[in-house]
Amino acid sequence: MADISDALRPMGRPRLYEQVIERLREYVSGAGLGIGDRLPAERDLAQRLGVSRASVKQAIVVLEVQGLVEVRHGGGTYLAKGTLDVEPVERLVERRRRLPDVLDAREAVETKLAELAAERRTTADLDSLEAALDFMRDEIAEGADGAEGDRRFHSAVAAAAHSAMLADFMRSIAEPVAESRTESLRQPGRPPRSLRQHLAIFDAIGRGDGRRAAAAMRRHLRSVAEVRLLTWDPDDEPR
Template sequence: MTDALRPVAAKPRLYEQVLDSLRSYVAEGGLGAGDRLPPERDLAARLGVSRASVKQAIVVLEVQGLVEARHGGGTYLVRDTLDVEPVEQLVERRRRLPDVLDAREALETKLAELAAERRTDEDLVAIRSALARMATEIEDGAHGVEGDRLFHAAVTGAAHSGILAEFMRSIADQIAESRNESLRQPGRPPRSHAQHLAILEAIEARQPKKAAAAMRRHVRTVAKVRLLDWDPEPDNE
């Protein structure tokens, strides 16, 4: 029997200690994707902390796509480990994500509009290829991250705007963060693919306003992530 779930000493952000204990528990117990964690009440008793601290730790794991909390059915591992991103990094990403999403909406909406006006047949081939790549990744059980990246790059290329493309390159790392955050939301990859298809259809039909509206809807969906609803400093801990 592992002793990873032993009482922990109090300190600020007690849930971070709970996260450490859960990571050790999963590793020492040989648990993997699909396995269920003990109920929150049991975890709280074994760790000597409040259920609020356990619940906050579970929320952090959900935010990072490491567990799935099923309503009334317990909490299950999504991966074979609980390699949790440091909370401070999570907090920092949460702080900058809204600005990144604002920039994406402004830039990519205009790029989609220009793409519908200026695209070539070669541009359409590149966009379709990216969509096919994303579909294959999703079918294989992945999130479609590379296909998503290629799609947005192809739309940017189809706009034939050097300045806007440079702006996109300047925030490429932040865009990648927002992409990864969005695509690990439950059910998001197929929804994202469907939205991409709507953007392609408008670009192919040379309908700038429709392309811009479809891209705006897509980026606003990207903005709907659990991270932005998370409170890193809960009052009840």
């Protein structure tokens, strides 16, 4: 039986910046703003909402972390999506907590997979890698982030390594890997950069150069690790 005192635990207080985010969401929807439109300046928002500028800034950071806005230093804040439908902050906090471990695992395993792929790939493997790159290229050309093509490429690298145990391990962490992929590809300008890095990996695998393939994969995964989420402090609540 649950401890009845738990029912009288202290009630949580909504973070002020979460309330600011909700007001911004209503504003964007009501004003009919869309991708590329600029939000009012932080100073104006703070004045109109009756909150500190620090609270507005933290709200903008949370929106930026989720890829919903793009902050151009000295140039304002612009919508990157058509709405400001945000994830719960608690979910962001949990993902931020586990992301470093996922990235460490990816670098340790996927660099080895790339090396093995260069040494063991077949003609059919190279065809699968090329098809994944073509798919990602088409996705990006159509305005998407290329996530499915990215997934197909990394799966094709794992298959080309012909290591059943490493492939099983990658399947076991597929969900957190997908989260890291989403986090990376929603960074401004990241999809075409990721595609270029995939092309470098493919070139090394095609040449049968294991050392070069591993180095190209390592560079790519360290780029994947450069996400706004990891620099965000969820406890930095303005007073």
